[in-house]
Amino acid sequence: MIRTSVSAVAMVASLASVPAAAQEMLAPPAAIATPAALLVEEAEPELPKGAAPGFEPPAADGAGGYLTPNRGLSGEETTWHLRVALNVAALGCRGALVDGYNALLTAHKATLAATAEAVTMRYKARFGQGWQAQQDDAMTRLYNFWALPPAQERFCAAASGVLAEVATLAPDALPGFAAAALPRIEAPLLAFFADYDRWRTAHAGWAARHTRVAAAAAPMVAVAAVTRMRIGAGEP
Numbered sequence: 001m002i003r004t005s006v007s008a009v010a011m012v013a014s015l016a017s018v019p020a021a022a023q024e025m026l027a028p029p030a031a032i033a034t035p036a037a038l039l040v041e042e043a044e045p046e047l048p049k050g051a052a053p054g055f056e057p058p059a060a061d062g063a064g065g066y067l068t069p070n071r072g073l074s075g076e077e078t079t080w081h082l083r084v085a086l087n088v089a090a091l092g093c094r095g096a097l098v099d100g101y102n103a104l105l106t107a108h109k110a111t112l113a114a115t116a117e118a119v120t121m122r123y124k125a126r127f128g129q130g131w132q133a134q135q136d137d138a139m140t141r142l143y144n145f146w147a148l149p150p151a152q153e154r155f156c157a158a159a160s161g162v163l164a165e166v167a168t169l170a171p172d173a174l175p176g177f178a179a180a181a182l183p184r185i186e187a188p189l190l191a192f193f194a195d196y197d198r199w200r201t202a203h204a205g206w207a208a209r210h211t212r213v214a215a216a217a218a219p220m221v222a223v224a225a226v227t228r229m230r231i232g233a234g235e236p
Contacts, residue, residue: 042209045202048195050150057193066193069142070186076118079178081142082162083112085185088146089159097156100163107167108174115175145189154188 047053058066070081083104090101105112123131123138146155162181169177 042206044210045199045206048150048192048199050152051192051196051199055196057196060197066190068186068189069138069145070182074118074122075175075179076115077122078182079111079115079175080119082178082182082185083115084139084142085146085182086159086163086166088143089156089163089185092147092152093156093159097160097163100160100167104163104166107169108171111171111174148189148192151189151192154191155185158185158188 058068061067061071070078073081086097086101086104090097120131120135123135127134148155162185165181166174166177
C-alpha cells in the first residue's frame, strides 16, 4: 500500500492550480571558484630613490652603457667636460667643493684657457658660422646632465674625491688626470640610469601581471539557474 502524506497532497494540489508559466523555481547559483592566483598579492616595484615615472635615460649603447654627452671626446673636450662637472658640483653640492673648485680655476688657469680655446676651435671647424649656437646647446645639455637630481648625492661624493686629488696636481697634469677622472665622476649617473632601467623592466612585468589578475578578479554576476517544474497541464 502506498501512503500519501496529506501535506504532500496539498502542496501538489496547490502547484497544480498555478498557471504553468508561473510554475518555475529558482535553483541556487553554483558556487563561483576564486582562482588561487587572485589570492596572491605582489608588491609594486619601487622607483629608485629620487626618480620619477616617465624619466628617460640616455640611449643605451648596446654594450651595457649609455650614450652620454661624455662619449667620443677629444683630449681637450674631456678636460672641459670635467671642469663643467666640477663647476656643477660646486654650485649644487656647496661646502668644501666651492673652495676646491676655485682653487682649480686658480692653479690651472692657463691650462683651462687653452682648453676652452681648443674646444671653441673644434666647434668652429665643425659647424662654421653656426658654431656658437651649437656650442651653447651642447653646454646647456652638459650642465643639465651633471645636475640630475636623483644622482646628486653620489655625484657630490665623487666630485669631492676628484677635487681633493686635483689639489695635488702639477699645473700641466690636468689633461692626463681628466681622462681617468671623468669616468669616475660620471659613474654615479650611469649607476642611476641602470637602476632606473631595471625598475622600468620590473614595473612593466608587474603591470602586465597586475592587469591580468585584475581582469580575472572583476566582479562576476551570478545568474540563478531556472528549473521548470511541469506539473499538470500547461506549457511543455
